Amino acid sequence: MGVIILLLGASLTVALGFLAAFIWSVKHGQFEDDFSPAHRILFEEKNTNNND
Amino acid sequence: MSDTMQTQVACFHCGEECHNNPVMMAEKIFCCEGCKLVYEILHQNNLCEYYDLNAQPGVNQRMQVRRDKFAFLEDEKVQQHLIQFKDEEQVHVTFYLPQIHCSSCLWLLENLHKLNHGVQRVTVNFSKKEARIIYGIKTTSLRAVAEVLTSIGYEPYISLNDMKEKKPKVQRKLVYQLGVAGFCFGNIMLLSFPEYFSGSGHTDVAMNRMFQYMNLALSLPVFFYSAQAFYKSAWGGLKHGFLNIDVPIVLAIVVTFIRSLTEVAAGNSGYFDSMTGIVFFMLIGRILQEKTYQGLSFDRDYTSYFPIAVSVIKEGTPVPTTLPDIHTNDTLLIHHQELIPADGIISRGEALIDYSFVTGEAAPVKKSVGEIVYAGGRQMGGNIEVLTIKEVAQSYLTSLWNRDELQKKNDSSTSFVHLLSQYFTWVVLLIAVVTAAVWAVNDPARIWPSVTAILIIACPCALLLASSFTNGHILRILSRHKLYLRNAQSIENLANTTHIVFDKTGTLTGKSGTEVRYFGSTLSPIQEMMISSLAAHSTHPLSNAINNYCGNSSSYTVREFKESEGNGISGWIENQYIRMGSAEFVGIQPKENHDGSIVYVGINEKPVGLFTVRNGYRPGIRSMLENIRNYYNLSVLSGDNTREAASLRILMGNSATLHFEQKPADKLDYIIQLQQHGEKVLMIGDGLNDAGALRQSDIGISVAESTNNFTPASDGIIEAQQLKMLPAFIRLCKANKHIVIISFIMSLAYNITGLYFAVQGILSPLVAAILMPASSISIILLTYSMSEIYGKRLSDKNHV
The missing domain is CATH 3.40.50.1000 (HAD superfamily/HAD-like)
Incomplete structure (x- = not known):
């Protein structure tokens, strides 16, 4: 029975982690714009690093 | 003729057809100077990758933007409303750029720092068509940023609406609630499995007990947080004396929770799995139904159309002034292509006003000094001066919004689902009372379990699910069309x-489907081509229509082309002097009995005929x-x-x-x-x-x-x-109701099965746990497939 409690604790922790990740991603607007990030990554050069 | 063989060439920048004398540069063809100019800027700054990402990604630049258009951005007050954040170093501002449409736009805008070194960072939100720009306060200005955007074809859209305080924030709470409910529901299901199979003897009493407490703990966030959406709506309904569908649902949620608490206290397992499951499914339905279309706005009033500032002439010089600061008797300077923001009298200049914004009528109206112009018209000619007779908010068009009828939005319409749920609730309460009475006579100990079980099982959540999922699907199918x-x-x-x-x-x-007719002496094909060549030089909608009518076959060079704003156009082609425009301009007697806008044509001082242009159905x-x-x-x-x-x-x-x-x-x-x-x-x-x-x-x-x-x-x-x-x-919207009712009848079958157990007081958590998700999922599938079938009919019709 001890092992079940251990496993239960582990599974709940993992699930909580995913819940936190989900809430974090919603909060940071990851579901707001599904176009820009997908295309931005395909551009050749990094545009954030060379602000002369 | 060889001319008719001419193939259409698309502009390298914007992809539109180059009708006449295209502009050539570095072996590239452009439809107009504006497009070429953008190309030059990008070329000089090594930004031609713009054209590699997508073919012809630009937006047509035929409409030139006035030079000082953004002078008002130097005004402190205007800046205050637009700027989101400001310190000694940098400024954050978000511009709405309706031209954004492809990945090239994204790339170019995010490389804006190469064009204006003061810009530090640009982040584009594609679905909202917004660019968040961070720039150094010492190295550039708001006006310069707006102007550099305009120079590459992304003119920021700044309207009076931006003056309003705080835009509504995106509602994310429902999504968080769904996330929490999903998490709790999944884990409760997992922990309930031993309970479901406890009949077969593989149980450990101590472990079961622990699972029950964990279920209880997991149900708390659902009960107190995720279900809030329903409490709020039910309370709102009750306050207005209206039993909406959320009332019986809240009743069921609360009863289930209390019943489960007492069960756990008594050493049994509760109905936490059913409760969290139903909240989870109902939240999905609600989100599906409330899906919003980003980039579409259903709430625009006149402020979204009106500019944020106009030039007011003070002591002889134009000063940019925000609209609320315009008073009666101010003299406004209205430039070409600008909107008249307040009712007024023209005090200088010839006005040619396009009221298409207001009335939908494309043909501009001519007004002279002394005549009244109404707010909402767009000046098409040169500059005019207007003496305001009313303030912006009191103007004829804007005052419409202040009428009492429009202030209160009619919320009298209530969905049939709410009415249906009311009958349903009364029937359920009746069954509960009868059951209670029966058990009171026979076995009073079973009143509590049976009555609570009835309320749990008969929750109209199936009805709510059916309606919200069907609504969600129908909205999506309609948006597909x-x-x-x-x-x-x-x-x-x-x-x-x-x-x-x-x-x-x-x-x-x-607005585009124009119908052009010609009356007068027959035109030879060569004359048609000449007229077309002349008309192609003008961007006026009437010229465009006539150019199309004459076959777009413009191949002649026009010398000494002149456009007299609001009157007509003239030019020399092969020793022929051609004039088109108003009767006055062409120098002939006007003819009255024709529909639509009339354009007269004269060749070599001789009247030839006239075109009538009107919008076709x-x-x-x-x-x-x-x-x-x-x-x-x-x-x-x-x-x-x-x-x-x-x-x-x-x-x-x-x-x-x-x-x-x-x-x-x-x-x-x-x-x-x-x-x-x-x-x-x-x-x-x-x-x-x-x-x-x-x-x-x-x-x-x-x-x-x-x-x-x-x-x-x-x-x-x-x-x-x-x-x-x-x-x-x-028809599809009518089908929506049928689908909901059919799904509801099916869910009734589940309810009656559940009630059969409930009235006897023997509803086990297992039966509830199977019935609830089974009914929910089958209803979701049913509504989905039925709305798809109805939607299919729509697509078939669309192709015929």
């Missing part, structure tokens, strides 16, 4: 329509009207005069009501009048002059040439070429 409805209630309002009111100009007639409108006039009362409200009454009568049928010369207030009053006669009115319009009627009607749908265009506040937006599908759309 380019009809975007504001919310689920609009589906029902559309289905209940009894009277359809159309606006004429811009709604029944197209949209394709497919005729058969659509023939179809719906059998089922609905029809009306047409037109701002125009009666010149097209006869043809409109044929189109609309004998029973239709036609009203002409309707002002915005008349349209609104007509709708109110219909509603007083018990009609459910569907208003279809497009201009700001329909805005009042669109708001007042039971459902108002605005017609947009493309969804990027601005539309007045309404319950729905339809793309113009889809208007012919209207009868099919209404």
Whole structure:
């Protein structure tokens, strides 16, 4: 029975982690714009690093 | 002729056809100087990757932006409203750039720092068409940023609406609630499995006990947090003395929770799995139903159309002034292509005003000094000066928004789902009372379990699920066919329509579908080509229409081309002097008895003939009207005069009501009048002059040439070429109700099965745990497949 409690604790922790990740991603607007990030990554050069 | 063989060349920048004398540069062809200019800027700055990412990614630059247009951005007060964050180093500002449409736009805008070194970072939100720009306060200015954006074809759209405080934040709470409910539901299901199979003897009492407590703990966030959406709506309903569907649902959630608490206290397992499951599914349904279309706005009033500032002449010099600061007797300087923000009298200059914003009528109206111009018109000629006679908020057009009828949004319409749920609730309560009475006589100990079980099992969540999922699907199917409805209630309002009111100009007639006719002495093919060549030099809508009519075969060079704003155009072609425009301009007697706008043509000082240009009806409108006039009362409200009454009568049928010369207030009053006669009115319009009627009607749908265009506040937006599908759309909305009822009947079967156990007081958690998700999922599948089948019919019709 001890092992079940251990496993239960582990599974709940993992699930909580995913819940936190989900809430974090919603909060940071990851579901707001599904176009820009997908295309931005395909551009050749990094545009954030060379602000002369 | 070799000229007719000429193939159309697309502009390297914007992809539009290069009609006449295209501009060449570095082996690239451009349709106009504006497009070439953008290319030059990008070329000089090594930004030509813009053209590699997508072919012809630009936006046409034929309309030049006035040089000092953004002078008002230097005004402190304007800046305050636009800037989101500011310190000694940098400024954050978000511009709305409606031109954003492809990955090239994204790339170019995010490389803006190469064009203006003061810009530090640009982040584009593609679906909102917004660019968040961070720039150094010492190295550049707001005006410079706006101007560099304009120079590459992304003119920021800044309107009076930006002056308003705080835009509504995106509602994310429902999504968080769903996440929490999903998490808890999944884990409770997992922990309940031993309980489900406890009959087979593999149980450990101590472990089961622990699982029960964990379930209880996991159900708390659902009960206190995730279900809040339903508590709020139920409470809101009760406060207004109205039993909406959320009331019995909240009752069921609360009863289930309390019953489960007592069960756990007594050493049994509760119904936490059913409770969290139902909250989870209902939240999904709610989110599906409330899905919003980003980039579409259903709430635009005049402030979205009006500029944020105009030039006011103070002591001889124009000073940019924000609109609320304009007072009567101020002199406004209105430039070419600018909107007149307040009613006034022209004090200098010749006005050629395009009221298409207001009335949908494309042909501009001529006004001279001393005449009154109304707010909302766009000046098309040179600069004019206007002496304001009313402030912006009191102007004729804007005052419409302040009318009492529009202040309160009619929320009297309630969904049939709520009514149905009321009957349902009473029946359930009756069963509960009868059961309680029966057990009170036979076995009082079983009153509590049986009565609570009835309330749990008979929760109308299946009905709510059926309606929210069906609504969600129908909204999605409609949006696939380019009809975007504001919310689920609009589906029902559309289905209940009894009277359809159309606006004429811009709604029944197209802005692009122009009909050109020629009267006069026959033109030779060479003359047609000459006229076409001349017309191609002008960007005026009438010139475009005539150029198209003459076959777009412009191949002659025009010498000494002159465009006299508001009068006409002239030029020399092969020793022939050609003039086109008003009768005055061409020098002939005007002829009155023609429809639409008239353009006279003179060759070598001799009158030749005239073109009439008028808007044609949209394709497919005729058969659509023939179809719906059998089922609905029809009306047409037109701002125009009666010149097209006869043809409109044929189109609309004998029973239709036609009203002409309707002002915005008349349209609104007509709708109110219909509603007083018990009609459910569907208003279809497009201009700001329909805005009042669109708001007042039971459902108002605005017609947009493309969804990027601005539309007045309404319950729905339809793309113009889809208007012919209207009868099919209404049928689909009616089917919506059938689907909900069929799903509801099916869910009743589940309920009755559950009740069979419940009244006897033997509803085990296992039965509940199977019945609840099974009924929910099967209802979701049923509504999905049924709405898809109905939607399929729509697509089939679309292709015919």
